[in-house]
Each structure stands twice: as C-alpha cells, then as structure tokens.
Amino acid sequence: MAKKSMVERQKKRERLVAKYAAKRASLKEIAIDESKPMEERFKARLKLAQLPRNSSPTRLNNRCQLTGRPHAYYRKLKISRIMLRELGSKGMLPGMVKSSW
Secondary structure (H helix, E strand, O other): OHHHHHHHHHHHHHHHHHHHHHHHHHHHHHHHOOOOOHHHHHHHHHHHHHOOHHHOHHHOOOOOOOOOOOOOEEOOOOEEHHHHHHHHHHOOOOOOOOOOO
C-alpha cells in the first residue's frame, strides 16, 4: 500500500505546484528585482517562504505510474524499468517483444 500512497502524494504535489505557480512566480519576480526597495523584496521572500513546501516544483519527482518507484524511470512510458520488463514479458506493451536466449 505504501507504493500507491506515494503516487497519490505525487499527484497532490502536482496539484499544489499548478495552484501556486502564478503566485510563486510573481513573488520571485519581486524578490529578485534590484530596483525595488530592500524591505519590499524581503517581504516577498517571507511570503514565498510561507507558501506550502510541496508547492515548489523542485519537490516533484518522476515516478512510475504503476508502482510509484522513483528510480529507473522511462519518461516516454511513465513507468519504471521493472514494470517495463513485466509488461513487455506479458505482451501488454505494443511494439515490445519478449526475447530470451
């Protein structure tokens, strides 16, 4: 069950990133702008720090859509190498043929 919950957690993070993207971008723009006064830039950084931690795009990982595994991930298929092998062996992936020698 833990693997499924990681997929759900990832989906929740993706929703948060999409929800706060505009606000985060505007606050970052203010915080970086050298022409603005120091107090205003500092307030923008504080507001940025108060946003949910999971709303940052750097918190997103590529995960297998079937198992939630974050390693050995194939981007085009959105699955891990283990599931690629299993599905290929069962003949469930079009264009893949199981070979053994």
